[in-house]
Amino acid sequence: MKAVLALLVVVTAILGQQPPNPENQLREAARAGDNYTVRELLEKRVDVDTLDANGNSPLVLATEAGQTETVRLILKYSPNDMSRGRAITSAAGRGFLDMAGVLLDAGVPSFGRNNGMREACGLSHLELVRLLLQRGADPDVAAD
Secondary structure (H helix, E strand, O other), X not given: OHHHHHHHHHHHHHHOOOOOOHHHHHHHHHHHOOHHHHHHHHHOOOOOOOOOOOOOOHHHHHHHOOXXXXXXXXXXXXXXXXXXXXXXXXXXXXXXXXXXXXXXXXXXXXXXXXXXXXXXXXXXXXXXXXXXXXXXXXXXXXXX
16 A cells, blocks of 8 residues: 555656645545545544635535535534535525435524525525525525
8 A cells, every 4th residue: 555655646746746635535525426435534534624725615515516425424424514504505506405405404504694595596496495494594694
């Protein structure tokens, strides 16, 4: 394993690239729905709140990619992920009703400015609006 890692470092240096770091691997695995790699990295305590260049955490990337099982996995290992509010707005903005349900079931708050109402209303997604309202979302946020 050490020889493979050393070879990887040499090859990436030749190509002028950085070797993959665990945080990048976690974000890419989350986006791709690679639950084996996500679980492995989370068990090694890789920082789940790490952000990419666009400010997206693994939770947000998995949400945006529609990776429901990966979102469940991330929330299991990190129930207090710092980007939970952004994840609910991402789910709502894509009309992912099931994903919004998973996030809400995991305790992601449906109140405050990042509650998904604006996004759900913008899509005219009545089932999603209904779900958010049932979970305590403020309907006035959608009008801001």
